[in-house]
Structures are given as structure tokens and as C-alpha cells.
Amino acid sequence: MDELTTYSEDLFNRIIIASEVNSTFPEEEFFNISSEILGEAGVLDDIEYHPFKNSRKGMRMDGFSYNQLEKSINIIVIKYTNHDQPEVITQTELDKLSKSAYRYLENINNDNFIDSLDETDHGRMVADSLKYLIEDANKFRIIVITNNSLSKRIKNIKIDPIMDKTTSLEVWDLQRLQDIEESSSETEPFSVNFKELCVDGGLNALKATHEADSDIQSYLCVMPANVLSDLYDDYGQRLLESNVRTFLDFRSNVNKGIRRSLLLEPNNVFAFNNGLTVTASSIKTNNKNGQLLIEELENMQIVNGGQTTASIYFAKREKGGIQDSLFSEIDLKTISVQMKLSIIQDEEKSEDMKSKISAYANTQNNIQAADLVSNHPFHKKIETLSRRMTMPAGETGLPSKWFYERTRGQYNVKLRGFTPAQKRHYQTEFPPNQKFVKTDMAKFENTWRMNPHEVKKGAQANLKILGQKISLEFEKDEDNFKEPFYKDLIAKAILFKHSDLAIGKSSWYKENKGLKAEIVTYSIAFIRDKLLKQGLDINLDIIYNNQSLSDSLTEEIVESARFMKGLITNVDFTLTSNPSEFCKKLESWKKIQELDYELQNLNMQSDVVSDMQKEEKLKDNKEEIKAGDQIADIEEIISIPIKEWEALNAYFSSRGLAESDIEISLTKLCIQLHQGKKVPTSRQAKKVLEIRNKAYQEDFEF
Numbered sequence: 001m002d003e004l005t006t007y008s009e010d011l012f013n014r015i016i017i018a019s020e021v022n023s024t025f026p027e028e029e030f031f032n033i034s035s036e037i038l039g040e041a042g043v044l045d046d047i048e049y050h051p052f053k054n055s056r057k058g059m060r061m062d063g064f065s066y067n068q069l070e071k072s073i074n075i076i077v078i079k080y081t082n083h084d085q086p087e088v089i090t091q092t093e094l095d096k097l098s099k100s101a102y103r104y105l106e107n108i109n110n111d112n113f114i115d116s117l118d119e120t121d122h123g124r125m126v127a128d129s130l131k132y133l134i135e136d137a138n139k140f141r142i143i144v145i146t147n148n149s150l151s152k153r154i155k156n157i158k159i160d161p162i163m164d165k166t167t168s169l170e171v172w173d174l175q176r177l178q179d180i181e182e183s184s185s186e187t188e189p190f191s192v193n194f195k196e197l198c199v200d201g202g203l204n205a206l207k208a209t210h211e212a213d214s215d216i217q218s219y220l221c222v223m224p225a226n227v228l229s230d231l232y233d234d235y236g237q238r239l240l241e242s243n244v245r246t247f248l249d250f251r252s253n254v255n256k257g258i259r260r261s262l263l264l265e266p267n268n269v270f271a272f273n274n275g276l277t278v279t280a281s282s283i284k285t286n287n288k289n290g291q292l293l294i295e296e297l298e299n300m301q302i303v304n305g306g307q308t309t310a311s312i313y314f315a316k317r318e319k320g321g322i323q324d325s326l327f328s329e330i331d332l333k334t335i336s337v338q339m340k341l342s343i344i345q346d347e348e349k350s351e352d353m354k355s356k357i358s359a360y361a362n363t364q365n366n367i368q369a370a371d372l373v374s375n376h377p378f379h380k381k382i383e384t385l386s387r388r389m390t391m392p393a394g395e396t397g398l399p400s401k402w403f404y405e406r407t408r409g410q411y412n413v414k415l416r417g418f419t420p421a422q423k424r425h426y427q428t429e430f431p432p433n434q435k436f437v438k439t440d441m442a443k444f445e446n447t448w449r450m451n452p453h454e455v456k457k458g459a460q461a462n463l464k465i466l467g468q469k470i471s472l473e474f475e476k477d478e479d480n481f482k483e484p485f486y487k488d489l490i491a492k493a494i495l496f497k498h499s500d501l502a503i504g505k506s507s508w509y510k511e512n513k514g515l516k517a518e519i520v521t522y523s524i525a526f527i528r529d530k531l532l533k534q535g536l537d538i539n540l541d542i543i544y545n546n547q548s549l550s551d552s553l554t555e556e557i558v559e560s561a562r563f564m565k566g567l568i569t570n571v572d573f574t575l576t577s578n579p580s581e582f583c584k585k586l587e588s589w590k591k592i593q594e595l596d597y598e599l600q601n602l603n604m605q606s607d608v609v610s611d612m613q614k615e616e617k618l619k620d621n622k623e624e625i626k627a628g629d630q631i632a633d634i635e636e637i638i639s640i641p642i643k644e645w646e647a648l649n650a651y652f653s654s655r656g657l658a659e660s661d662i663e664i665s666l667t668k669l670c671i672q673l674h675q676g677k678k679v680p681t682s683r684q685a686k687k688v689l690e691i692r693n694k695a696y697q698e699d700f701e702f
Contacts, residue, residue, distance in 0.1 A: 003178070004086055004149070004174060004175060004178060005085065005086060007174070007177075007178040007182075008084060008085060008086045008147065008174055009084045009085075011033070011147060011174075011177070012083070012084035012147070013084070014029075014033060014432065015029045015030050015033060017433075018032070018033065021433075021501065022501060022504050022505065023504070023505050023510075024504065026080065026082055027062075027078055027080045028049065028051070030078060030080045030145075030147060031049055031062055031063060031076070031078050031145070032049065034078075034145045034172065034177060035047040035049075035063070035076075035145075037177060037180060037181050038145075038172065038180070039439065039459050039460075040408055040437055040439060040459070041180050041238075041408065042237055042238060042240075042460060043180070043238060044065045044067070044074060044076075044143070045065060045067065045458040045459055045460050045461070046065050046066065046456075046457070046458030046459070046461075047063055047064075047065045047076070048063055048064060048065065048126075048517065048580065049062065049063045049514075049516075050062070050063050050064065050122035050123075050125060050126045050514060051063075051122055052104070052121070052122040052123035052126065054104075054123065057103060057107075058099065058100055058103055059100055059101075059103045059104040059107070059123070060077060060097070060100035060101060060104065061075050061076070061077060061100075061101055061104050061122075061123070061126065062076050062077055062078040063075075063076040064076060064126050064129070064130065066130075066133050066137075067236065067237065069236065069237040069240075069310070070138070070139070070232075070236040070237060071136060071137050071138040071139070071314070072137060072138060072139045072140065072141050072236070073105075073130055073133060073134070073137045073139075073140050073141070074140075074141045074142075074143055075101045075104065075105055075140070075141070075142050075143070076143045076144075076145060077097045077098075077100065077101045077142065077143070077144050077145070078144075078145055078146070079093065079097055079144060079145070079146035079147075079148060080146070080147055081146075081147055081148055086147075086148065086149045086174050087148045087149070088148060088149050088150075088151050089146055089148035089149065089150060089151065089173065090151055091151065094144065094157060094169075094171065095157065097144050098142050098144065098157060098159065098169050101142045102142060102159060102162070102167070104123070105140055105142070105162050105167075106162055107127075108126075108127040108130050108131060108134075109131060109134065109163070113127075114127050114128075120512055120514075120569075122513075122514060125514060125579075128577040128578055129578045129580055129581065132578060132581065134163065137165060138165065138166070138314075138317055139165050139166040139167065139168065140162050140165055140166070140167040140168075141167075141168050141169075141170055142159065142167070142168070142169050142170070143169075143170045143171075143172065144169065144170070144171045144172070145172045145177075146171070146172070146173050146174070147174050147177075148173060148174060149173055149174050149175060150171060150173040150175070157169050181408075181409065181412060182409050182412050182413070182416075183408065183409055189281075189298070189299050190235065190238065190298075190299065190300075191296060191297070191298050191299075192231065192235075192296065192297045192300045193295070193296055194227070194293075194294050194295055194296065194297070195295040195296065197227050197230060197231070198224065198227055198293075200288075200291075200293065201286075201288065201293060201295070202285075202286060202288070202293025202294050202295045203221055203222075203223065203227070203293060203294040204221060204222045204291060204292075204293065205219045205220065205221045205222075205285070205292050205293065205294050205341070206219065206220045206221075206292065207219055207292060208220050215344070215346060216342045216343065216344055217283070217342070217343040217345075218340070218341065218342050218343075219283075219292075219294070219340075219341040219343075220338070220339075220340060220341075221294065221338070221339040221340075221341055222270075222336050222337075222338065222339070223275075223276060223336060223337050223338070223339040224332075224333070224335070224336050225262075225269070225312050225332040225333075225335035225336060225337060226332035226333045226335075228276075228309055228312055228313075228337070229312050229313045229316075229332055231300075231309075232309055232310065232312075232313040233313065239300065239301070239302055239309070240301070240302050240306045240309070255307060255310075255311045258273065258307065258308060258311035258312070258315070259311055259315045259318065259327065260322060261273070262311070262312065262315045262330050262332075262335060263315070263321065263322055263325050263327060263329075263330055264322060264323075264325065266330070266331065266334050266335045267334075269335050269336075269337065270335075270336050270337060270338065273308055273337050273338075274305070274308075275305060275308065275337045275338035275339055275340065276302055276304065276305030276308060276309065276337060276338070276339040276340070277302070277303050277304035277305055277339075277340050277342075278300060278301065278302055278303065278305075278339055278340065278341045278342070279299075279300075279301050279303055279341075279342050279343075279344055280297040280298055280299055280300045280301070280341065280342075280343050280344075281298045281299040281343070281344065281345060282297070282298040282299075282343065282345060283296070283297055283298075283341075283343050284296035284297075294341075297341075305337075305339075308337060312332065312335075312337075315327055315330055316328055316330045316332065374406055374407050374438075376467070376471065376474075377474065377478070378470055378471070378474045378481055379404075379406045379438065380406065381478075381481055381482070382404045382406070382441070382481075382486060382489070383404050383406040384632075385404075385482075385483065385486040386401060386402050386403055386404035386486070387401070387403075388631075388635075389401065389483070389486060389487075391490065391544075391547055392544070392545050392546070392547055393547075398428065400428065400429060400430065400431055400434060401429055401430050401434070402430075402434040402435075402436065402490055402493070403430040403434060403435040403436070404436060404437075404441070405435060405436065405437045405438075406438070408437070411430070411432075411435050414426065415427075436493055438463055439459035439460065439462070439463050440493070441489065441493075442455075442459070442462050442463040442466045442467070443455055443459070443462060443496065443521070444489065444492040444493045444495075444496045445466060445470075445489065445492060446462055446465070446466045447492070447496055447520075447521045447524050447525055448492045448495075448524070448525075448528070449466075450525040450528055450529055451465075451466075451525070451589075452518075452521040452522040452524075452525040452526075452583070452589060453583060453584055453585055453586050453588060453589045454466070455521040456517065456518055456521065456580070456583045456584045457584050479625050482624075482625045482628050482629070483624050483625060483627075483628040484617075484621040484624055484625065487540075487544050488540045488544070490544060491540035491541070491543040491544040492540065494543050494544070494547060494548065494549065495524060495538070495540075495543055495549065496520065496521075496524065498548060498549045498554065499520050499523065499524055499549070499554075499557045499561075500516065500520045502549075502554045502557060502558050503516060503519065503520060503523075503557070503558055503561045504516060506558050506561070506562070508562050508565075509561075509562075509565070512565075515565060515568065515569070515579055515580070518564075518568060518579065518580065518583045519561045519564045519565050519568070520561065522564050522568070522583065522589075522592065523557055523560040523561040523563075523564050524557065525589075526560055526564065526592065526593075526597070527556060527557065527560050527599065529593055530597060530599055531599070531608060535610060535611050536604075536608045536609065536610060536611075537608060537609050537611075537614060538553070538607065538608060538609075539606060539607055539608055539609045541609075541617070542606055542607070550603060550606060550607055552601050552602055552603040552606075552607055553601075553602060553603075553607045555601040556599060556600070556601040556602050556607075559600075559601060560597075563597065564592075567592065567595075568582060568583060574588070626682070629682070629686075630682040630685060633680075633682070633685035633686055633689060634673075634679065634680065634685055636689060637670050637673060637680070637685060637688065637689070638673065638674070640670075640692075642671060642674040642675075643702075644702050645667050645670040645671045645674065646671060647700075647702050648667045648691075648692060648695060648700065648702075649664060649667040649668055649671065651695060651700050652664050652667065652695075662687070662691070663691055666680070666684055666687060666688040666691060667688065667691070667692075669684060669688070670688055
């Protein structure tokens with residue numbers, strides 16, 4: 001069986017299981033799963049499910065998203081085949097799907113069409129949301145997502161502009177979904193052909209490193225501004241490494257300065273601008289008339305210089321100008337910026353290297369430590385705890401673990417190469433529905449912190465906002481993010497996921513679907529806000545121990561969600577016909593917090609805890625942290641090979657230390673631990689790790 005067929009069967013099984021659990025149609029679950037894949041990879045963000053069909057007018061849409069980094073309106077259409085074997089999607093089917101979405105986009109500004117739809121119709125709700133964005137948008141994208149395979153005969157489908165804006169078709173078929181989901185990279189792998197983009201047949205470059213076996217091959221390049229703009233137009237935020245995917249629009253001083261230079265001092269842009277720091281996984285070069293040219297880069301990522309890239313792209317598209325000069329008159333062909341390029345071929349070292357390059361690079365807008373998400377100690381700590389800590393048996397009666405995917409694709413990579421029996425064993429230990437990624441963690445945690453307006457800004461934006469807070473908190477006191485925090489985090493995950501499931505199954509929601517993302521995060525935050533004002537809180541310990549929600553808490557959340565749905569769709573309350581945008585504002589959340597609301601369904605004996613009980617728990621946490629530290633230290637000692645402990649012991653002996661000296665006795669104890677003879681105490685384990693670190697700082701080598 002080939003890999004694509006295996007992936008198709010796995011995807012189909014995930015869809016069917018989710019459909020049965022959530023009492024939804026498989027098509028909707030395919031939308032949810034594929035949206036999560038594309039969202040995690042930074043292809044789409046803040047994706048909303050809004051199925052709409054009008055057969056008489058030949059219109060169709062399954063959802064939409066607005067990409068602020070690219071200023072693009074994205075309409076999503078699903079082509080789902082309820083089958084576990086890959087099938088081929090034809091040119092005719094693609095044409096039909098793209099035209100149905102095109103016709104809908106053409107009419108979102110048509111008052112007669114909008115008025116013909118009921119206020120609760122998804123077609124109207126999306127049109128109401130998009131009409132606020134059209135003027136600011138640069139382009140439309142029609143995105144077809146399918147579990148079929150693209151026919152090799154399919155040619156590029158050209159689409160006419162809508163409302164004088166560039167309009168394109170993008171297809172995500174089964175192979176492309178597999179490639180992006182199973183890639184260990186944080187972004188979608190792609191190839192940039194500079195041979196076609198540059199007039200000289202490639203990008204001018206100078207090699208800066210000459211050792212063939214170096215971890216990094218470096219180049220200095222001159223990047224034409226028009227080529228950079230074309231790249232951003234083609235790849236958008238996929239070109240930007242996840243840590244620079246936040247573009248501070250032209251209201252920031254940096255971007256105003258870049259835009260002004262592009263317009264009034266184009267000859268000085270190269271001198272004034274700090275340029276780009278770029279990584280790639282491989283390179284193809286050519287020597288032409290003594291000049292080194294880069295013809296192709298695989299997996300090109302801008303790890304510093306996102307401001308410069310986006311400013312160059314948007315400058316010509318801005319309205320107005322300065323003095324007598326218009327921004328539309330900027331000639332990008334006369335402008336270049338410097339580019340430092342690093343080729344990192346070792347996949348295992350790639351993410352760490354990129355983080356270091358990004359951290360050390362000289363940038364116009366410094367990247368916060370929290371932005372280096374995958375390699376931040378917080379994420380590494382959660383990953384370690386997730387592999388170690390077994391959950392209570394809960395409703396299933398089987399102990400299991402949650403799998404924190406610190407870097408994308410870790411879970412699937414683990415499964416590769418397993419026999420069917422090994423795969424079943426692994427998925428029993430780490431069930432697929434207990435896998436969660438960084439953006440999930442941020443959603444669970446920030447909902448608990450009662451910031452639903454931040455959660456609704458989109459997965460990547462919410463992760464960035466929370467990441468900056470957690471980074472500071474982690475630096476201040478790492479103990480706050482050990483075993484007790486992880487247990488609470490899993491309880492928050494259960495709280496969110498079970499709430500989402502219960503709301504989706506409720507009769508009132510099934511009658512009028514939509515806005516589930518908003519009402520889940522707002523309902524949980526709303527209930528917690530009301531409890532805290534009474535000196536109470538949701539009991540996370542009970543949720544963790546049961547690995548589920550009580551019936552009473554579930555009922556309270558579903559009732560709160562019904563109230564919330566009515567609230568955010570009430571124009572008299574929100575003063576807007578765009579509930580989604582309303583929910584992204586802090587003022588909206590504050591307005592909701594002020595409302596009187598009585599919690600009626602909670603079991604006060606088990607669903608909630610008092611402030612006094614929370615204080616007692618903090619005392620217990622300190623003991624748990626101490627025990628956890630001892631386990632972590634012992635695990636680290638075991639992870640270090642016995643030969644290294646033997647070498648350390650010999651190193652200290654060669655320096656004339658006696659058998660009774662602590663360096664000799666403790667390294668010998670670590671050798672005995674590997675041999676199964678003795679176990680160090682907590683103090684001994686901590687001390688010997690300090691001794692080892694100090695030896696490396698001196699002249700010890702292994």
C-alpha cells in the first residue's frame with residue numbers, strides 16, 4: 001500500500017470518528033480537520049465554517065477567512081468524497097466549484113441578493129462580515145480543499161478579477177494535505193524559482209562560507225524589491241517564519257519610514273534598510289560570466305525582515321502619497337535590499353538554527369523571545385511532561401497520555417514505520433483525540449484566563465499574544481509551569497473540547513449553526529468571570545481526575561452558550577451585523593462582563609472551589625513540584641550515556657581528586673544508577689548535574 005493511500009484511509013477514519021462523536025456530517029468534519037491543518041501551517045487563519053448553497057443561482061461556499069497579513073479575502077469550498085481510497089478530481093469539477101464560489105463573491109455587495117436571504121442565512125452572515133473588509137482588501141482567493149487527488153491533466157485555471165481586485169484559485173488536494181501535515185517544518189514546503197523571477201536568470205549572490213561540512217552555508221545577496229514583492233504576492237505569510245508573522249501595519253513608525261523612503265528616496269533604501277535574514281533547506285546555483293547566481297531555493301523562510309517585505313509589497317497598493325508623489329508611482333524595479341541567506345540542510349537542527357539566527361539578527365523591530373515559539377523552554381517543558389505524565393483512567397477505564405506537538409508533524413512522524421500492532425499500542429497510549437498543538441494550548445489557556453476577544457483574533461495571533469505573556473511569567477518563576485500547571489492545562493483542554501462537543505450536539509445549536517468558535521470561548525470565560533466575582537472558581541482537579549465534565553457543568557455551559565449566541569447575534573446589543581468582528585474587541589468583552597446573569601445548574605459541592613481551597617492547593621503544588629524536579633533530574637541522568645559518566649569520573653580522577661571527593665563519588669553513583677544498583681537522592685541528582693555542567697565550562701570534552 002502506498003503512502004498516499006495509507007494517509008487517505010487514516011484521514012477518512014479521523015473524519016468518520018469525529019462525525020460520530022460530534023453528531024455532524026463527515027463533510028463538516030473534513031472542513032474542520034483540513035482547516036486545522038492549514039491554520040497550524042500558517043496558510044489560513046481564523047477560518048470560519050459557514051456552509052451556503054444556492055443551486056438556482058449556481059453559488060456555493062463552505063467557509064471563509066480574512067488574512068490581515070496579506071489583506072486577502074478567502075472563500076473556501078469543500079469537495080469531499082465519502083470514501084477511504086483516493087479518487088481523482090477532474091478539471092470539470094474544479095471549474096464548477098471555482099465558478100460557484102466566484103458567483104458568490106461577485107454578489108456580496110449586491111443589496112438585492114443580500115436582502116433576499118434570511119438574517120440567519122450563512123450566505124448573508126458572511127456577506128455582512130466581508131463588506132467591511134472589501135475596501136481594505138487587496139485580493140480574493142478561492143480555495144478548494146478536497147480529499148481527492150488532482151488529475152495531472154489539470155491546467156492552471158485563470159480567474160477574472162472581482163471588483164477590480166486580483167482573484168486566484170488555490171487547490172489543496174489529498175497529496176498537498178499529506179505533505180503539509182507530515183512535514184516537520186513549521187510552514188508548507190515550497191520551491192522558489194529565481195531563474196524565472198529575476199531578469200539576470202537568478203539572484204546575485206556572494207558565498208560567505210567555504211567549509212563544505214559546515215552546518216550552515218551562508219550567502220550575501222542583493223534582493224530586487226520587485227522580486228520580493230512578487231514573492232509575497234505568490235506565497236504571502238507562508239514566506240514568513242512563524243515568529244515574524246505579525247505585520248505592524250503602516251501606522252507603525254518603522255513601516256511609515258520604509259514607505260516614505262520607497263517613495264521619496266528610492267536610491268537610499270539599500271543604505272537605510274537592515275535588509276532580510278533568510279533561511280532555506282537547499283540551494284541550486286549557477287556561475288554566469290563570473291557571477292554566482294541563485295536559481296532555486298527550497299523552503300525559503302524570512303526569519304527577520306517581515307516588516308521590510310510587507311512594507312515593500314503594500315506600499316504601491318496604498319492610497320494617497322506624500323507631497324506631489326503618489327505611492328502607486330513607486331518603481332520597485334529601481335530598488336534593492338540586502339539579504340543574508342543561510343542554507344540549513346539538517347532537518348533535525350533546522351528549527352533550533354533558525355531560532356538562533358532570528359534571535360541574533362539585527363532587526364528594525366526586535367522579535368520577542370516568546371515569538372521563538374517552538375524552541376522556547378516553556379514549550380519544551382510541556383512537551384516533556386506530556387510524554388511522561390499518565391492521566392487518570394477516567395470514563396474509558398484506560399490510562400493514557402496527552403501528546404503535545406511542539407513542532408508540527410511530531411505525532412505522525414512517530415507513527416511512520418510502525419507495524420499495525422505497534423501503531424495500535426502507541427495510539428492507545430497517546431489517543432489521536434488527545435493530541436494538541438501550540439495554537440490549541442493557547443486557545444485553552446487564554447480562554448481560561450478570560451481573554452475570549454484575544455482567542456477570537458485567530459490561532460496564530462492568539463498564540464503570539466499569549467506567548468509574550470507566558471514568556472515573561474516563565475522567566476519570572478519557572479516553577480509555575482511544572483507538573484501542577486500541566487495537570488491544570490489538560491483540565492482546561494478537556495473543559496474546552498467537551499464544551500465544544502456539547503454545544504455542537506445541543507438541539508438549539510443544530511437548528512441554527514454557526515459562530516461556535518465565538519460562543520465556546522466566550523461561554524467558558526463568562527461562567528468563570530461570574531464565579532470569580534463570588535469568590536469561587538471552576539474545579540479543575542475534578543475535571544482532571546475524571547477526564548471529563550460533570551453533567552451539571554456541561555448543562556451550565558450549554559445554557560450559557562445559548563445566551564451568548566443570542567447576545568452576539570442581537571444587533572441592538574452589538575450595534576453591528578458582524579458578530580465575528582464584535583467578538584474580537586476588548587470593549588465587547590467588557591460590555592458582556594457587565595451583564596447580570598445567574599448561574600443555576602452548577603453543583604456547588606463538586607463543580608466549583610472556593611478561594612480557600614485554591615490556597616490549600618497551592619501549598620500541595622509545592623510538594624508536587626519538588627517531587628517532579630527529582631524525577632526530572634533522575635530522568636536527565638539516565639538520558640546521559642553511562643560512558644559519559646565514566647569519562648567524567650576519569651576526568652576528575654586525572655585531576656588528582658580522591659574517591660571521597662564529591663565529584664568522584666557522585667559521578668560513580670550515576671554509573672551505578674545506570675547499572676541498576678543505586679538511585680541518587682534529590683539533592684545528589686541536582687548537584688551532579690551542576691558538576692557536569694561546570695566540567696563542560698572548564699575543559700572537559702566528551
